[in-house]
Amino acid sequence: MNADAVPLLEARGMTMRFGGVTAVNNVDFVLGEVELRCLIGPNGAGKSTFFKMLTGQLTPTAGTVRFRGEDITGAYPHQVARRGVGIKTQVPNVFDGLTVRENVFVAAARLHQARTARRIADETIEHVGLTRIAGRMVGQLAHGQRQWVEIAAVLAQEPDLLLLDEPAAGMNKEEVARTSELIREINKTKALIVVEHDMQFIRMIAKTVTVFNQGSILIEDDVHTVLSNQSVRDVYLGRQAA
Amino acid sequence: MAGAIASGWASFAAMLLAGLVLMFGLPHVFDLFGLLQMTVFVAMAVLALSQGFIWGYGGIMSFGQSAFFGLGGYTYAVAVMNLGDSTGAVALAIALPAAFAALLGYFMFYGRISDAYVGVVTLTVTVILFNVFNSTAGDWYTIGNAPLGGFNGMPSVPPLNIPGHPDEPLDPGQLWYAAMGSLILVYVLLRGVLASRFGRVVVAIRENETRAMLLGYDPRLYKLLTFTLGGGIAGLAGCLFTNWGSFISPTAFSLAQSAQIIIFVLVGGLGTLLGPILGAVAIQYMVTLIGAQQKVDGNLIVGVVLIGFVLLVPQGVVPVVRNVLQRLFVRTPRGGTAPVASEARP
Ligand SMILES: Nc1ncnc2c1ncn2[C@@H]1O[C@H](COP(=O)(O)OP(=O)(O)OP(=O)(O)O)[C@@H](O)[C@H]1O
Ligand SMILES: [Mg+2]
Numbered sequence: 001m002n003a004d005a006v007p008l009l010e011a012r013g014m015t016m017r018f019g020g021v022t023a024v025n026n027v028d029f030v031l032g033e034v035e036l037r038c039l040i041g042p043n044g045a046g047k048s049t050f051f052k053m054l055t056g057q058l059t060p061t062a063g064t065v066r067f068r069g070e071d072i073t074g075a076y077p078h079q080v081a082r083r084g085v086g087i088k089t090q091v092p093n094v095f096d097g098l099t100v101r102e103n104v105f106v107a108a109a110r111l112h113q114a115r116t117a118r119r120i121a122d123e124t125i126e127h128v129g130l131t132r133i134a135g136r137m138v139g140q141l142a143h144g145q146r147q148w149v150e151i152a153a154v155l156a157q158e159p160d161l162l163l164l165d166e167p168a169a170g171m172n173k174e175e176v177a178r179t180s181e182l183i184r185e186i187n188k189t190k191a192l193i194v195v196e197h198d199m200q201f202i203r204m205i206a207k208t209v210t211v212f213n214q215g216s217i218l219i220e221d222d223v224h225t226v227l228s229n230q231s232v233r234d235v236y237l238g239r240q241a242a
Numbered sequence: 243m244a245g246a247i248a249s250g251w252a253s254f255a256a257m258l259l260a261g262l263v264l265m266f267g268l269p270h271v272f273d274l275f276g277l278l279q280m281t282v283f284v285a286m287a288v289l290a291l292s293q294g295f296i297w298g299y300g301g302i303m304s305f306g307q308s309a310f311f312g313l314g315g316y317t318y319a320v321a322v323m324n325l326g327d328s329t330g331a332v333a334l335a336i337a338l339p340a341a342f343a344a345l346l347g348y349f350m351f352y353g354r355i356s357d358a359y360v361g362v363v364t365l366t367v368t369v370i371l372f373n374v375f376n377s378t379a380g381d382w383y384t385i386g387n388a389p390l391g392g393f394n395g396m397p398s399v400p401p402l403n404i405p406g407h408p409d410e411p412l413d414p415g416q417l418w419y420a421a422m423g424s425l426i427l428v429y430v431l432l433r434g435v436l437a438s439r440f441g442r443v444v445v446a447i448r449e450n451e452t453r454a455m456l457l458g459y460d461p462r463l464y465k466l467l468t469f470t471l472g473g474g475i476a477g478l479a480g481c482l483f484t485n486w487g488s489f490i491s492p493t494a495f496s497l498a499q500s501a502q503i504i505i506f507v508l509v510g511g512l513g514t515l516l517g518p519i520l521g522a523v524a525i526q527y528m529v530t531l532i533g534a535q536q537k538v539d540g541n542l543i544v545g546v547v548l549i550g551f552v553l554l555v556p557q558g559v560v561p562v563v564r565n566v567l568q569r570l571f572v573r574t575p576r577g578g579t580a581p582v583a584s585e586a587r588p
Contacts, residue, residue, distance in 0.1 A: 055456065081458035093456065095449035106446040109439050110458045117439070150453075157457050 006069040008033045008161060008191050009054070014063035016049050016215075023049040025215035027063070031161070036187045038202050038223070039195045041212030042235055047195045048090050050212070051163050055087045056080040067161075082110075086159030088150045090166050090195075096139030100130050100149050103138055107153040120156055128152040128182065143170040148179075155186065162192045168201045180204040199227070211235070254433055257516065261429065265422040269415060277418050279530065282486045284421040287522040288428055289479035290506035294518030295432055296472035297507060299441070301448030302465060303357060306364030307503050309371050310339035310473040312494035314480025316375065316390070319399040319490050323388035329405040335481035336474045343473025344466065351462040351469070365500070372495035395491025399484050421482050425519070428475055432515055435471070444468050498541075505544070509551050511558025520560065 009031040016024040024046040031037055039047050052058040054065055056077040064073045067083050095103050104124050108117040125134050128148050133141065138149050147167060154162055164183070168176045176198065183205050186192060196202055202209065206223040213235050219226055226232055269277055289311050296302045314335045321331035346367060350360050379392025390396060402420055404410040412420060435441045447454045447461045454461055484490040493499065502525070510521025525544065532540040555562055 057452075057456075076460070077452075077455040078458050078460045081456055087456055089452075089456070093450055093453040095446050095453060097449045098446065102442065102446075106442055106454070107457050109442065114439050153453070153457065 005032075007031060007066075008035070008068060010066040010069075011050075011054065012064050012066075014050065014053055014065070015061045016046070016053055016058060017061045022215050024053065024060075027212075027215075027217055029210065029217070031191060031193065033160075033191060034187065034189065035191050036183070036205065036207055037191075037193045038206040038209045039193055039212060040197070040202060040209060041218070044214075045212035046215040047212050048165055051087060051089075051165055051193075051195070054080075054163065055085060081157065081159075084158075084160035085163065086154035086157045086161070087163040088147070088154050088165060088167055090169075092143075092146045092150050094138045094146055094150050094153070096137070098138060099135050100138055100141075100152075101125060101134045103149055104152045104156045107156040108158075111158060124152050124156040128155070129178070144172070144175050147171065151179075151182070160190055162186065162190055164192060164194045166195055166197065168196055168198050176201055177204070203227070250437070257429065257433075258426070261422070261426040265419060265426065268422075269418060274414060278414050278486070281414075281418050281421045282483065283523045283526045284418075284425050285479050285482035285486055286503075286506070286526055287519040288421075288425050288482060289476055289503055290510070290518035290522035291425075291428055291432065291515060292472045292475035292479065293503045294507045294510070294512070294515060295475070296468050297504075298511075298513040298518075299436060299448060300444050300465060300468035300472070301357075302469055302472075303361045304364040304469070304472070305361050305500050305504070306368040307472065307476045308495055308499040309364065309368040310343055310476035311480040311483070311499070311503075312371060312375070312490075312492070313339040313342055314477025315484040315490035315494050316396070316480075317477065318481040318484050319396045320385045320388040320390075322400050324386035326400075327406065327408045328400065328402045332402070332478075332481055336477045339477030339480070340470050340474030343476075344470040347466045347469035347473075351465045354462075365497075368495055368500055369497070372492050372497075375492040375495060391491075393492055395489060395493075397489050399488045399490060401488060402485055417485055421486070424478060424482060428478070429515060429519070436515075440464070440467070505548050507558075508548070509558060511560035511562075514558070514560045514564075517558050517560035521558070 007030045009029070011027065011029040014024055014027040014029070015022065027046075027050065029050075039050075041047055049058065053060045053063075056072070056075050056079065059074045064071060066072065067080075067085065070083070072080055072083060095106065098106070101121055104121040105117055108120040108124070112120060122134075125131055128151060130145070130148060130152060133145065138146060141149065147170070151164070151167060167183070168179050171179060180201055183192060183194060194205065202223065208220070209223050209226040210220040211218040211226060211232055218231060218235065219229055221229075268280060272280060289307060292310070293304065293307045296304055296307075317338045318328075318331050318335035321334045322328050325331055346363070350363055355363065375390065376393045378390035379394070381389070383390040383392070388396065401411045402417065403412065436445070443454065443459055444464050447459065447464050451461050480490070480494060483494070506521040506525055507518045508521070509525060510519065511517030525547075528547065529540055529544060532538070532543050551558070
C-alpha cells in the first residue's frame with residue numbers, strides 16, 4: 001500500500017459502551033485496499049461488537065469510521081452496505097424461508113436487473129460450491145452450509161470489503177480447508193477482515209493479525225510474531241493455545 | 243429455476259382461467275339474489291387480498307385494514323355524489339386510502355416503531371376513524387352535497403356508471419362483472435408484484451430484516467410501499483362494498499370488521515394469495531348460512547371455527563392442501579427441491 005494513499009478503512013478511537021460494560025475501548029484500526037486481516041481474541045473481547053460498529057448495526061459511543069476517506073460513522077446498515085461493505089455475521093443471518101438460489105439472487109439484485117442478478121447468483125453459487133443444493137430451503141440446511149450460503153450472498157453483493165465473523169465455526173476439517181481456500185481466492189480482488197478462533201485456520205490464511213483483548217488491541221503484527229507472542233498465549237490459555 | 247418459473251406461469255394461467263370462468267359463468271348459475279351475495283363476497287375477497295399481501299408477504303401485521311376499507315367506501319360515496327360520474331370517484335377511493343396509508347406508514351416505519359406497535363397503531367387509528375365517522379351527524383358534516391350522516395351512514399349512494407356516462411349506471415347484474423373484474427385485476431397485479439425484483443425483496447425482508455439491510459436494502463421504504471399498495475387495494479374493496487349496498491356506514495371501521503379480515507387470511511392461509519380469497523368467501527358464506535337460522539349466535543360459531551382452525555390447521559387451508567397435492571403429484575427431484583415459499587403462488 002502506498003504510504004500516502006487513503007486507506008480502505010480507517011477507524012479511530014472506536015468505543016462502545018453498553019451501560020457499565022465497555023465492549024470496545026478506544027480502538028484504532030486501519031486496513032488497506034485488498035488487504036486480508038485476521039482478527040482474533042478470546043470470547044467477549046469485542047470483535048463482533050467492533051464489526052457491528054463498522055457496519056452501522058451499532059452506533060459507536062465514541063470514534064469515527066471512514067471508508068475510502070468518507071465518514072460513515074452512524075450511517076444506517078443499508079447505507080454502509082451500499083458503499084461496498086458486506087458482512088457475514090457470527091449468528092448466520094440468512095433468509096431461512098427462501099431457497100439458496102433466492103438468497104443469493106436477492107443479494108445480487110441490489111445492483112442488477114433480475115436477468116443479470118439471476119446469472120450472477122448462479123455463478124456465485126457455482127463458485128462457492130452450492131449448485132447441488134441451490135433449490136433447497138436454507139432453513140433446512142446444516143450449519144456449515146448455511147454459513148456458505150451467507151458467504152455466497154455477501155459475495156453476490158459485490159462488496160470491496162468483506163467482514164467474516166467466524167466463517168469456519170461448526171465446519172469439519174474438510175469444510176474449513178475449503179473455506180480458507182475460498183477466502184484466499186476472494187482476497188485476490190477484495191479486502192477482508194476475518195474473525196476466527198480456529199488457530200489452524202488462522203495459520204492457513206493469515207498475513208497480518210490483530211489481537212483484541214477486553215475491548216482493546218493487544219498486538220497487531222504478522223501472523224508468526226503474533227502467534228509466538230507470550231501475552232497472546234496467555235490470553236488464549238485454556239483454549240487451543242498457539 | 244426454469245421449472246419453478248414454468249410451474250409459476252402454469253398456476254397463474256390456471257387461476258386466471260378459473261377467475262374468468264367464474265366471472266362469466268356464475269351469472270348463468272345464480273339468480274340475481276345469489277349473484278348479489280357473491281358480489282359482496284368478492285368485495286371482501288379483495289379486502290382479504292390486501293391483508294394477505296401486507297401480512298403474508300410483507301410481514302406487516304395491520305389490525306387496521308378496515309380503516310382503508312372504510313375510507314375507500316366513504317371516499318367513493320362523497321366523490322360520486324359530488325362529481326356525478328363514478329370514474330373519478332373510483333380513482334379517488336383507491337388514491338385517498340393509499341395516500342393515508344403512505345402517511346401512516348411513513349410515521350410507523352420511518353419512526354422505527356417495533357412490529358408489535360404497528361398492530362397497536364393501526365388498531366388505534368381504526369378506532370379513531372370509527373368514532374370520528376360516528377359523530378358526523380348533522381348539516382355541519384356535509385362535504386359538497388354529500389352529508390356524512392353520523393352513525394346512520396350514507397344511504398342511496400349512486401352506483402358505478404359506464405365511464406364518462408353518468409346517465410348509464412350499472413345494474414346489480416353488471417356490478418358483479420365490475421367486482422369480479424376488480425378481484426382478477428388485483429390478483430394479477432399482486433402476482434406481478436411478487437414475481438418482480440421488488441416483490442422478492444419484500445419477502446426477503448419478511449424473512450430476515452437484518453440480512454436485507456446488510457445487503458443494502460432499506461426495509462423502511464419497502465414496507466412503506468407494501469403498506470401503501472395494501473391501503474389502495476383495501477380502498478378499492480371499500481368502494482365495491484359501498485356499491486353493493488348503495489350504502490356506507492361507520493361499521494366499516496368497526497373492530498369486528500378488522501377482526502374478520504384477519505380471520506379470512508388465517509383460515510385461508512398466510513403467505514398465499516388464493517388463501518385469503520377462499521377464506522373470505524367461505525367464512526362469509528358460513529356467516530350467511532348461520533344468519534338464516536335463529537338458534538345459535540353467529541359470532542359464537544365463527545369464533546369456534548377460528549379456534550378450530552388455529553389449533554388444527556394453523557397454516558391455513560391453502561398451504562396444507564398444496565403440500566398434500568405436491569406430495570401426491572410432484573416427484574421430488576434428486577437433491578430435493580423443497581416448496582419455495584417465496585414464489586408468487588396463487
Ligand atoms: N447488545 C449488548 N448489550 C450488552 N452487552 C453486550 C452487547 N453486545 C455485546 N455485549 C458485551 O460486549 C462484550 C463483547 O462482546 P462481543 O460479542 O463483541 O465479543 P466477541 O469478541 O465477538 O466474542 P466471541 O468470540 O464470543 O464472539 C461482551 O462482554 C458482551 O457480553
Ligand atoms: Mg463474536
